[in-house]
Amino acid sequence: xxxxxxxxxxxxxxxxLAAACRAAEAGLDVLxxxxxxxxxxxxxxxxxRKGTNRLARRWLSRFxxxxxxxxxxxxxxxxxxxxxxxxxEGPSSLAVRYGRLVLATGARExxxxxxxxxxxxxxxxxxxxxxxxxxxxxRGRRVVLAGxxxxxxxxxxxxHAHGGEVLLIAEQAPAARHWGFxxxxxxxxxxxxxxxxxxxxxxxVRTATEAWVLEARGEHRLESVRMSVSGREEQLACDYxxxxxxxxxxxxxxxxxxxxxxxxxVVVDERMETRVPRVHAVGELLGIGGVDQALISGELAGLAAxxxxxxxxxxxxxxxxxxxxxxxxxxDAPRPELRRLATPETLLCRCEDVPLSALEDCTNLREARLxxxxxxxxxxxxxxxxxxxxxxxxxAESVRPPGLPARIGSLRPPAEPPPTLKRES
Amino acid sequence: MRExxxxxxxxxxxxxxxxxxxxxxxxxxxxxxxxAGDLVSxxxxxxxxxxxxxxxxxxxxxxxxxxxxxxxxxxLTPCREDLEVVTDA
Numbered sequence: 001x002x003x004x005x006x007x008x009x010x011x012x013x014x015x016x017l018a019a020a021c022r023a024a025e026a027g028l029d030v031l032x033x034x035x036x037x038x039x040x041x042x043x044x045x046x047x048x049r050k051g052t053n054r055l056a057r058r059w060l061s062r063f064x065x066x067x068x069x070x071x072x073x074x075x076x077x078x079x080x081x082x083x084x085x086x087x088x089e090g091p092s093s094l095a096v097r098y099g100r101l102v103l104a105t106g107a108r109e110x111x112x113x114x115x116x117x118x119x120x121x122x123x124x125x126x127x128x129x130x131x132x133x134x135x136x137x138x139r140g141r142r143v144v145l146a147g148x149x150x151x152x153x154x155x156x157x158x159x160h161a162h163g164g165e166v167l168l169i170a171e172q173a174p175a176a177r178h179w180g181f182x183x184x185x186x187x188x189x190x191x192x193x194x195x196x197x198x199x200x201x202x203x204x205v206r207t208a209t210e211a212w213v214l215e216a217r218g219e220h221r222l223e224s225v226r227m228s229v230s231g232r233e234e235q236l237a238c239d240y241x242x243x244x245x246x247x248x249x250x251x252x253x254x255x256x257x258x259x260x261x262x263x264x265x266v267v268v269d270e271r272m273e274t275r276v277p278r279v280h281a282v283g284e285l286l287g288i289g290g291v292d293q294a295l296i297s298g299e300l301a302g303l304a305a306x307x308x309x310x311x312x313x314x315x316x317x318x319x320x321x322x323x324x325x326x327x328x329x330x331x332d333a334p335r336p337e338l339r340r341l342a343t344p345e346t347l348l349c350r351c352e353d354v355p356l357s358a359l360e361d362c363t364n365l366r367e368a369r370l371x372x373x374x375x376x377x378x379x380x381x382x383x384x385x386x387x388x389x390x391x392x393x394x395x396a397e398s399v400r401p402p403g404l405p406a407r408i409g410s411l412r413p414p415a416e417p418p419p420t421l422k423r424e425s
Numbered sequence: 426m427r428e429x430x431x432x433x434x435x436x437x438x439x440x441x442x443x444x445x446x447x448x449x450x451x452x453x454x455x456x457x458x459x460x461a462g463d464l465v466s467x468x469x470x471x472x473x474x475x476x477x478x479x480x481x482x483x484x485x486x487x488x489x490x491x492x493x494x495x496x497x498x499x500x501l502t503p504c505r506e507d508l509e510v511v512t513d514a
Contacts, residue, residue: 035482035501036482036501037501037502037503042481045481046451049451073501090494091494108479108481108483109479111478111479111484118469118473118475119474120463120464120465120474120475120476121464121476122478123476123477123478123479123480124478124479124480126480126481127477127478127479127480127481128480129480130480130481130500131453131455131456131459131477131480131500132456134451134452134453134455134456134480134500135448135449135451135452135453135456135457135460135504136455136456136459136460136464137459137460220463220465220474221463221464221465221474221476250483347469350469350475350478350484350486351485352470353469353470353471377485378485378488378496379483379484379485382483382484383478383479383483383484405485405496
């Protein structure tokens with residue numbers, strides 16, 4: 001199948017939706033691709049059905065009215081030439097010709113290996129939250145959360161609200177840094193409210209700073225965790241562990257397209273345009289900054305794509321959210337102890353079952369790939385790549401197509417000449 | 426096993442490893458794996474059980490065979506009536 005549009009947007013989270021609304025409202029033919037069944041991204045997952053979050057509801061209905069088209073279940077597998085994306089949608093393949101592209105691929109959790117982290121019942125912090133939002137019954141189940149930053153509290157609030165017995169919220173950051181960050185929130189009223197609402201739901205739940213997981217134990221499934229809490233070890237019997245430390249941007253597609261990446265973020269100008277002409281990037285790709293940054297950068301990119309002027313208020317908001325992103329990066333940086341949790345037997349690459357001991361003689365990611373098959377499995381290093389970067393300082397390699405497991409048929413560019421773009425006809 | 430609170434009009438029935446399971450509409454297949462038993466989606470190369478990790482289509486740990494299609498990411502797949510899920514565990 002083939003599609004053509006003025007603007008294609010990859011990712012239907014807040015950033016992608018804001019870009020789509022601004023561009024479609026200005027008259028562009030906009031196509032939005034997302035691998036999920038509904039728009040909303042990870043942060044607004046399920047909101048298209050539930051409508052409990054007011055901000056999400058507002059943007060989702062604006063998106064529905066904007067005239068932008070949405071294709072769910074769509075995964076971009078290759079970008080063989082400028083202006084062309086090859087996409088897989090379940091069993092069918094799709095070629096998309098576009099005038100401009102907005103990358104809004106969001107972020108994933110930063111997983112770090114520790115003994116027992118491959119046991120069923122051990123998930124990410126947001127990973128566990130997502131599964132509960134998607135119907136996993138947590139009522140009466142004992143849960144331990146180990147992570148960092150605002151997402152840790154957000155996940156705890158969800159689990160608590162769904163009847164989970166949250167035994168411990170383990171924040172890795174030291175108390176001083178944690179409270180320094182909390183106080184920083186005062187300068188950002190929107191964030192303060194968010195934080196306050198979340199905390200209010202968590203009265204009576206035990207929280208600890210300078211706390212992290214040491215080991216997950218169990219026969220066929222998680223049975224208990226060993227934790228380090230303010231310098232002391234303790235063991236807790238539990239049913240679920242959510243463990244991940246902050247977020248890392250999903251940079252694969254940006255790298256595949258040749259966008260410049262610096263300091264773990266895509267380099268953009270004030271129009272959110274990357275160093276590759278006609279390709280924009282928004283949201284978490286610019287450095288982890290949350291919903292506000294995603295919405296504002298999305299609006300800026302949508303306006304730029306449609307060649308519309310930028311309102312002053314939007315410019316101002318942009319500077320404000322960038323300051324928040326800076327504070328978050330400082331707070332969420334994993335502490336050195338977290339890099340030393342894995343034992344020689346602990347698997348680093350979960351797809352190819354590569355233990356830490358297999359990497360002894362490797363000095364970079366390329367060697368680890370070639371000699372030990374690190375990152376050669378289904379997820380293509382999406383999980384172990386970020387871990388290896390944190391553990392060993394190994395920089396990510398360039399991405400080659402296919403970016404994801406794909407059928408051969410999906411990688412063949414369309415044979416016939418593509419349909420003419422709407423605006424040019 | 427039936428999730429408490431599920432109503433007939435708002436629930437769907439699928440099969441996981443041949444066993445019928447009724448879940449509230451909107452439940453993902455990955456979440457249903459826990460309702461079906463022990464949240465196991467596949468085995469690793471040494472035969473040890475694995476379950477969902479990221480919940481958002483990144484890690485591929487939750488992959489299973491859905492309606493005959495192998496390696497489907499169950500965390501991105503909503504439960505539908507008569508869906509046939511087979512785990513590799």
